[in-house]
Amino acid sequence: MTASGVPVRxxxxxxxxxxxxxxxxxxxxxxxxxxxxPPVDLTGRRVLVLGVDHDLVAHVxxxxxxxxxxxxxxxxxxxxxxxxxxxxxVTGVGIDADGTGxxxxxxxxxxxxxxxxxxxxxxxxxxxxxxxxxVTAMGGLMGYRHAADGQPLGGVWAGFxxxxxxELPALGVKVVDVQHAAPDVVAAAVLAEIGSxxxxxxxxxxxxxYALTARAEAVEPPAVTxxxxxxxxxxxxxxxxxxxxxxxxxxxxxxxxxxxxxxPLPVDxxxxxxxxxxxxxxxxxxxxxxxxxxxxxxxxxxxRRERELRDVRDHLAQAxxxxxxxxxxxxxxxxxxxxxxxxxxxxxxxxxxxxAGIDEPKRLDLxxxxxxxxxxxxxxxxxxxxxxxxxxxxxxxxxxxxSVAGRMGGMIGQVDYAAGNEALARLGFHARDAYGVPxxxxxxxxxxxxxxxxxxxxxxxxxxTLAPAEGVERWIAELLTGGTGEVMFLGRVGSAxxxxxxxxxxxxxxxxxxARLHGLADHLGVVEEFExxxxxxxxxxxxxxxxxxxxxxxxxxxxxxxxxxMVEQACALGDWIVPPGWPRQHLVxxxxxxxxxxxxxDGPFGLTxxxxxxxxxxxxxxxxxxxxxxxxxxxxxxxxxxxxxxTPTAPPRFADAWAGLALGRPRWTADAxxxxxxxxxxxxxxxxxxxxxxxxxxxxxLDRLGARRPEVWPDARDTDRLVVDxxxxxxxxxxxxxxxxxxxxxxxxxxx
Numbered sequence: 001m002t003a004s005g006v007p008v009r010x011x012x013x014x015x016x017x018x019x020x021x022x023x024x025x026x027x028x029x030x031x032x033x034x035x036x037x038p039p040v041d042l043t044g045r046r047v048l049v050l051g052v053d054h055d056l057v058a059h060v061x062x063x064x065x066x067x068x069x070x071x072x073x074x075x076x077x078x079x080x081x082x083x084x085x086x087x088x089x090v091t092g093v094g095i096d097a098d099g100t101g102x103x104x105x106x107x108x109x110x111x112x113x114x115x116x117x118x119x120x121x122x123x124x125x126x127x128x129x130x131x132x133x134x135v136t137a138m139g140g141l142m143g144y145r146h147a148a149d150g151q152p153l154g155g156v157w158a159g160f161x162x163x164x165x166x167e168l169p170a171l172g173v174k175v176v177d178v179q180h181a182a183p184d185v186v187a188a189a190v191l192a193e194i195g196s197x198x199x200x201x202x203x204x205x206x207x208x209x210y211a212l213t214a215r216a217e218a219v220e221p222p223a224v225t226x227x228x229x230x231x232x233x234x235x236x237x238x239x240x241x242x243x244x245x246x247x248x249x250x251x252x253x254x255x256x257x258x259x260x261x262x263x264p265l266p267v268d269x270x271x272x273x274x275x276x277x278x279x280x281x282x283x284x285x286x287x288x289x290x291x292x293x294x295x296x297x298x299x300x301x302x303x304r305r306e307r308e309l310r311d312v313r314d315h316l317a318q319a320x321x322x323x324x325x326x327x328x329x330x331x332x333x334x335x336x337x338x339x340x341x342x343x344x345x346x347x348x349x350x351x352x353x354x355x356a357g358i359d360e361p362k363r364l365d366l367x368x369x370x371x372x373x374x375x376x377x378x379x380x381x382x383x384x385x386x387x388x389x390x391x392x393x394x395x396x397x398x399x400x401x402x403s404v405a406g407r408m409g410g411m412i413g414q415v416d417y418a419a420g421n422e423a424l425a426r427l428g429f430h431a432r433d434a435y436g437v438p439x440x441x442x443x444x445x446x447x448x449x450x451x452x453x454x455x456x457x458x459x460x461x462x463x464x465t466l467a468p469a470e471g472v473e474r475w476i477a478e479l480l481t482g483g484t485g486e487v488m489f490l491g492r493v494g495s496a497x498x499x500x501x502x503x504x505x506x507x508x509x510x511x512x513x514x515a516r517l518h519g520l521a522d523h524l525g526v527v528e529e530f531e532x533x534x535x536x537x538x539x540x541x542x543x544x545x546x547x548x549x550x551x552x553x554x555x556x557x558x559x560x561x562x563x564x565x566m567v568e569q570a571c572a573l574g575d576w577i578v579p580p581g582w583p584r585q586h587l588v589x590x591x592x593x594x595x596x597x598x599x600x601x602d603g604p605f606g607l608t609x610x611x612x613x614x615x616x617x618x619x620x621x622x623x624x625x626x627x628x629x630x631x632x633x634x635x636x637x638x639x640x641x642x643x644x645x646x647t648p649t650a651p652p653r654f655a656d657a658w659a660g661l662a663l664g665r666p667r668w669t670a671d672a673x674x675x676x677x678x679x680x681x682x683x684x685x686x687x688x689x690x691x692x693x694x695x696x697x698x699x700x701x702l703d704r705l706g707a708r709r710p711e712v713w714p715d716a717r718d719t720d721r722l723v724v725d726x727x728x729x730x731x732x733x734x735x736x737x738x739x740x741x742x743x744x745x746x747x748x749x750x751x752x
Contacts, residue, residue, distance in 0.1 A: 021448040022464035024489040028217045031141040031210040040195030043068035046081055051088030052106050059183035084131040090157050091137050091181040103153045104373050111369040118365040121168050125531040128197050131172035134161050140179035140205025147429035159406040159422025162200050163415045167363055169498035169532055172197035179205045200504050216510025222480040224396040228254040231349045235260050235333045236356030238312040241447050248472040250324035258346050260331040271306050333382035343389045355401040356382050361413030372416040379420035383427050397479045400424040400441035407443045407488050408504055425486040432484045443488040447471050461582045464491035495582045499527045519690030523572035533580045541604040548662035549683035560599045563703045564696035570622035570630035571693050577611035577620045585634040591709045598627025644735050645725030654704045663697050672721040695719040698731050710741035
């Protein structure tokens with residue numbers, strides 16, 4: 001007989017696209033001093049130095065050459081042999097009164113250089129063999145303090161760089177911020193950081209090396225009030241999250257909210273008055289009549305835009321029906337004349353929200369430089385135009401709508417979107433410090449089924465979504481503070497990570513996923529090769545006695561890694577090798593064959609994880625050099641859970657095989673072997689002890705019994721006793737079966 005099962009250990013966290021909203025955590029970022037990076041030998045490494053300031057490029061190139069690097073000429077080299085790029089483009093961009101400057105030429109040069117090397121770098125699976133290092137000059141603290149004299153558009157390059165590992169998973173990236181762009185200062189910072197891919201963002205100010213740490217912080221108490229006399233302008237606010245805010249403000253405070261769009265509403269167009277069913281029918285007819293790919297693409301784009309405008313029509317009509325003071329004004333925020341005209345028509349706003357944005361997801365090698373610039377332009381130029389317009393005003397709040405994509409790296413295809421959004425926070429710091437404008441940038445995750453994100457189902461593989469009602473409440477609370485700075489809202493971290501992105505969480509605090517993420521990083525050790533969906537190679541060092549679990553087992557008198565630790569490490573590596581598309585998968589069984597003699601600690605362990613199959617049956621084989629293999633089997637649905645046996649007996653006894661200090665000792669009775677409860681903190685001394693998926697003493701006992709092919713259920717970590725029935729070992733927690741494995745005749749001859 002069987003009972004219905006529940007999902008087994010999902011690798012990482014994989015959210016159901018139909019139920020992906022989770023509460024978010026409010027995080028703020030702060031520069032903190034960190035230790036120097038270890039020196040790296042550059043001898044023979046081919047480096048391309050980019051920059052619009054030719055003297056600076058020459059100076060940094062000479063410093064790299066003196067350190068042994070082979071510096072390529074940017075005007076002649078187009079080969080695939082370049083190992084890495086040092087990008088100085090933004091350090092040569094001047095600053096206008098609004099903090100923007102002529103950045104388009106610099107971003108075009110960056111985009112074209114990376115697109116040229118994208119195919120070769122995409123084929124490379126050696127981790128950090130290729131790299132991209134961007135230098136910014138935001139004051140040495142990444143713009144978070146002392147931003148008035150820096151170039152805030154370094155934020156464009158920071159967002160650009162942090163998103164690259166999504167598309168080039170083996171690429172090392174770093175953004176180095178300097179106090180000022182003097183050639184000697186820039187060269188010293190490049191030489192100090194190049195080749196060390198420990199953290200994504202590093203700054204140097206007054207001789208001190210800084211990084212950014214994230215902290216969980218509560219929102220400040222209200223400092224401003226809103227009411228019927230307030231006028232709120234929301235750029236790009238006629239749809240999506242912007243309109244959700246508009247409704248929230250109008251409903252709660254009676255404000256007059258002005259939402260803007262790129263142009264006038266086409267009220268005279270025949271399709272504008274159609275209902276959705278009629279419009280869909282017209283779309284199907286036009287698509288059927290299309291001749292060729294270009295016609296089809298144009299028809300679909302036109303109808304997508306028509307549907308967006310008709311959504312605006314419906315939103316405004318519903319707001320009017322509900323008695324809300326929400327009006328629409330045409331204004332392309334990238335056009336300074338249109339912004340000036342908007343503020344002539346709406347002369348006294350008290351709150352401005354820069355929400356306009358576009359997201360056209362395509363991999364960087366499929367995007368033109370013009371497309372990248374256009375996406376960034378909406379955020380950057382839009383902010384500059386709005387800032388100039390409000391400088392004479394006394395605003396209660398100026399809010400930038402940013403994205404977690406900029407702060408942490410976005411989805412595949414979002415390099416430009418991430419760049420534009422990350423720029424907003426740094427521009428906000430500059431406006432605060434240089435002009436006293438109360439700018440606060442809010443970095444949102446994807447709102448559930450709302451906003452500009454083109455592929456919602458893909459987005460939930462990266463991070464959980466935000467329920468719109470929670471988003472509006474949090475947004476209003478932030479506006480009422482009248483505060484400045486940057487705030488990030490982050491839910492649960494999803495399954496579509498690459499190992500290099502764990503570097504972005506290294507200095508996180510106060511988030512519930514940290515134990516899992518740090519555990520994954522600990523088990524990875526040093527990643528040497530990574531090919532998504534196929535293969536991962538890493539090297540993990542264990543130091544005897546450094547953790548309680550490493551003082552448990554000896555083989556012929558030599559310290560060894562416990563089987564349970566190596567099995568758990570194999571499971572952690574399996575989390576990274578998933579079927580294409582990151583479908584929901586559940587670990588359903590393991591099969592390990594590990595020679596204890598190969599687990600003796602005499603140097604780092606080399607491990608290779610390789611995946612095969614499809615989402616209906618996926619297997620990852622983890623090979624531990626010199627010790628054996630662990631085979632992990634996954635399926636899209638968990639197996640049915642068996643009922644507990646009715647006539648259990650105790651498994652065979654074996655001699656004590658481990659010290660019993662961290663793992664404890666099993667206790668035999670007539671009908672079971674009782675396992676001590678072991679927590680991660682019992683095994684590891686790290687701040688974030690790696691959680692285990694299967695009770696370690698259960699693994700150790702099964703290994704000694706020769707029952708090394710268990711099926712597992714999610715509460716296998718809670719297994720507190722083992723019983724035998726019909727030649728099968730059952731793991732139990734209470735009356736619930738947590739694992740099941742055939743008991744073989746083979747005893748553990750490999751056990752010391």
